[in-house]
């Protein structure tokens with residue numbers, strides 16, 4: 001059992017990383033292995049809607065998005081962390097998730113379906129719940145069960161030391177890790193006992209405007 005924690009901050013070891021480490025420790029305590037994937041701090045293009053990912057399941061831009069897609073299939077669950085920039089996810093994290101999930105869907109939706117996911121938000125002060133809502137929308141569209149905690153998944157601080165003093169935030173992170181481990185265990189146990197993942201119907205696209 002393995003969970004991948006994605007750090008969407010431009011800081012490799014900043015506040016978001018500090019929060020993800022707390023989730024990671026809780027997962028480890030429950031026997032779940034973890035890796036942290038940093039999306040980096042180089043410019044990440046947004047999706048240019050070229051649809052070249054159709055069939056390939058990869059993005060035309062060969063950057064950390066493709067590095068992530070290459071390994072994502074090996075994991076049983078995902079935690080996506082982002083700092084709040086202007087009351088939303090960072091531009092880079094938004095580009096990263098837009099492209100990664102679009103490429104996966106266009107490649108047949110193999111890597112993420114029915115794997116639990118959670119978003120972790122770090123902010124100095126405001127915009128956390130709006131950002132959490134934004135992040136959860138990806139999971140809803142990707143058929144990823146959303147794992148929650150005893151509070152909305154956020155930590156506060158302008159530096160890692162602040163986050164380490166945010167005891168409620170850290171507790172929220174630990175509970176999130178415990179809960180995710182539980183759901184992964186439930187799924188694996190079910191599969192072991194013969195439960196099958198449900199099939200997905202071929203997508204029907206009915207746009208609002210018709211000719």
Ligand SMILES: Cc1cc2nc3c(=O)[nH]c(=O)nc-3n(C[C@H](O)[C@H](O)[C@H](O)COP(=O)(O)O)c2cc1C
Pocket residue numbers: 009010011013014015016017083084085086087088122123124125126127156157158159
């Ligand atoms: C461009 C920019 C915009 C930001 N906007 C917000 C904001 O809207 N609300 C907030 O509370 N903090 C905001 N911050 C502060 C960061 O969210 C906060 O310091 C965060 O914990 C940093 O996490 P990191 O160390 O993982 O990058 C902003 C920071 C930057 C650089």
